[in-house]
Amino acid sequence: TKLKQARDTGYQLLAAGESSQAAVIAAIQILEDSPLFNAGKGAVYTFDGEHELDASIMNGKTLNAGAVSGVKTVKSPIALAEEVMENSVHVMLSGEGAEVFAKQQGLALVDNHYFDTDARYQSLLKAKQQLAEKEKQLKDFQAAHQTLNNEYKYGTVGAVALDKSGTLTAGTSTGGMTAKRFGRVGDAPIIGAGTFAENESCAVSATGHGEYFIRYTVAADVCARVKYQGKTISQAGDEVINGVLKPIGGTGGVIIVDREGNMSMPFNTSGMYRASKSNTQATYVGIFKGE
Secondary structure, three states: OHHHHHHHHHHHHHHOOOOHHHHHHHHHHHHHOOOOOOOOOOOOOOOOOOOOEEEEEEEOOOOOEEEEEEEOOEOOHHHHHHHHHHHOOOOEEEHHHHHHHHHHOOOOEOOHHHHOOHHHHHHHHHHHHHHHHHHHHHOOHHHHHHOOOHHHOOOOEEEEEEOOOOOEEEEEEEOOOOOOOOOOOOOOOOEOOOEEEOOOOEEEEEEEOHHHHHHOOHHHHHHHHHHHHOOOHHHHHHHHHHHHHHHHOOOEEEEEEEOOOOEEOOEOOOEEEEEEOOOOOOOEEEEEOOO
């Protein structure tokens, strides 16, 4: 499967002595290039029938980070996030400006229709139909949007890695939420919410209902609990995902790796596509709870 391919590609780079940053980028690009995930090719549609892509990356050694939001013509948003981190004085670029920068950096540009897939288009039509019906009842687009099923809010891809130098990296890439409007930005490009890495504690990438992950700075909170309370990543992840988010309706999950290479992948939904590989733990792939 694509998930295994992404994981194994990242792992092979680490085994060959490459950086965790290189491994994270390589793994995410495989998922961006697959129509199966809500990132890159296969990204969901906005309300207006376009694709607006978000991504971010963070290096746990330098705490350097790069992020892009609302880009429409950049083939690999995670590659652009890395360019922002390495070759600009900024952390986050958005929209047209980010695309001008991508062009300057010589990144692959594509027509917005490159990201089209029939399955996502059908999802948009279904979502718009749901919204229209609910809007009639509720007389309010915002209230209608809150009633959209969770299936329209997920599919973000992410990767976290630890390399032999002890550097942690986290990266995240997404097409956002089906039928999103008004230039909505979720947690994926927001450092501390959807992505966070710090060598003293952990690296985290999140997927889920982004508004909650932003408000509760989920990725940073997990690492703070590890750093300041001495919790394990499985304790910290469980506390945030099931203790903080679940009671308020914040659905989703995170993947976490700590500075010792321990891994944890908690989620509070029925399933989350996830895979891991390390030289100290059993290789793993799962979709549903308890697998």
